Amino acid sequence: MLKNYVPPGCPMHMFVQKYMRLQFGRESDENYEEKRTRIGKPLMRANLAVERHASKIYTRAMFEQFGQILYESGAYQVQEVEKQKTYIAIHSDAERREKWCRVSYKVTMLDGGNEFECECGQFAHMGLLCSHVLKVLDFIRAKEILAKHIVKRCTKDATDVLPAHLAQYQKDKIRDGLGLEDRIADKGVVVNERIADAVVADQNDKVVGLAADIGENDSMSRTSNRLDGLLAPAKRKEMGRPTTSREKAPYEGLSKRTRFCMICHRQGHKRTTCPDRGDIPKQPRKSARCKNCGVEGHRRNNCNKAMELRLAGGM
Structure with a gap:
């Protein structure tokens, strides 16, 4: 992944800039795929129940790969060796296939039908069923x-x-249909019911422990709502017409070239103000040279030759 952004043997500051550009590119690709999944409509190939279920759970890119695999499954036929345990998928054109091609695969049903295992091992390799x-x-x-x-x-x-500390509230670890705040509130209702039962049973220790759980839930809800009223800082409008240049990303910032002294080779000053200059005489300034006649001592704006030419042209 870094080979597309970072050149070999680059210095550290360039590596940091290219790494930030890598993160920006990855986030842009993820946002594009999320928008494509949310707006795009899935294209059904076989209109099977499994395909309709896959269109609801998979992203658009993964569903396209799933559809291609589902299309390839039409070339196989299933032979049941042992009911609810072992199956063999045989290619329909097994006689016409090359000798080095495999034409049959053993599929095993595990855990009472909750899991399948195939000899090709595609699911373990890419996360999609074969x-x-x-x-x-x-x-x-x-x-x-x-x-x-x-x-x-x-x-x-x-x-x-x-x-x-909030992993228990993820969608894949709690029942569907509840947001984060609803899940926290739902947990608080359950704790309140347990407190009422503990009060009826006169269990003081249990009441104190459950009350602590409610305090934790309240603090979590306050933490989640702490940034609700936070607004962007007010930007002061500068004088004059607004600029047309865009705000550049951090990785696009170009720093000015650092200049060094020609005597001590340190930065921060020039050779004319160098503390190590000593008694080195300053280089004399070059005398002015006229660009019209090429004679030193004057410039072309007060050149006598140019004046003579103007007078001769006027006569």
Whole structure:
């Protein structure tokens, strides 16, 4: 990934600039894919129940790859070796395939039908089911992709990643339909019900512990709402007409070239003001030379030859 941005043997300051540009490019690509997933309409290839379920959970790019794999599954036929346990996916044109091509794959059902394992190992490699497992799912008339075969990095909720102390409120770890604030409030209602039960049972220690849980929930809700009223700082309008130049990103900033002294080779001053200059005489200034006649001692604005030419032209 860095090879496309950072040249080999670059200095550290250039590496930091290129790394910031890499982050900017990655965020731009992610925003583009999120917008494409949100606005674009999925294109169905087979109109199967599994495909409709995949269009709801996968991003647009991953769904396109899933559709290609689903199209390839149409070239296989399923043979049931052991019911609810072992299946074999055989290619329809097995006789016409090359000798080095594999034409049959063994698919095993695990955990009572909650997981499938294929000999090709495509799911472990890229996180998408292979065409052989999809053909078996169609054979057993499955309506959804199994939960164990849904990888979060391929779904629309791939960016739903919360800090460690809030990880329990992620969409994949709590029931659907509740936002972060609703989940925290829902937990507070449950704690209140437990406090009421503890008061009835006269359990003082349990009441104190549950009250502490409520305080933690209130602090978490206040923390989540702390930035609600925060506004952008007021920008002072400068005098004159507004500039047409855009605000450049940090990685586009160009620093001025550092100049060094020609005597001590240090920065911050020139050779004329160098403390190590000593008794070195200053170089004499060059005498003025006329650009009209080439004679030193005057300039072309007071050159006698130019004046003579003007007078001769007037006569």
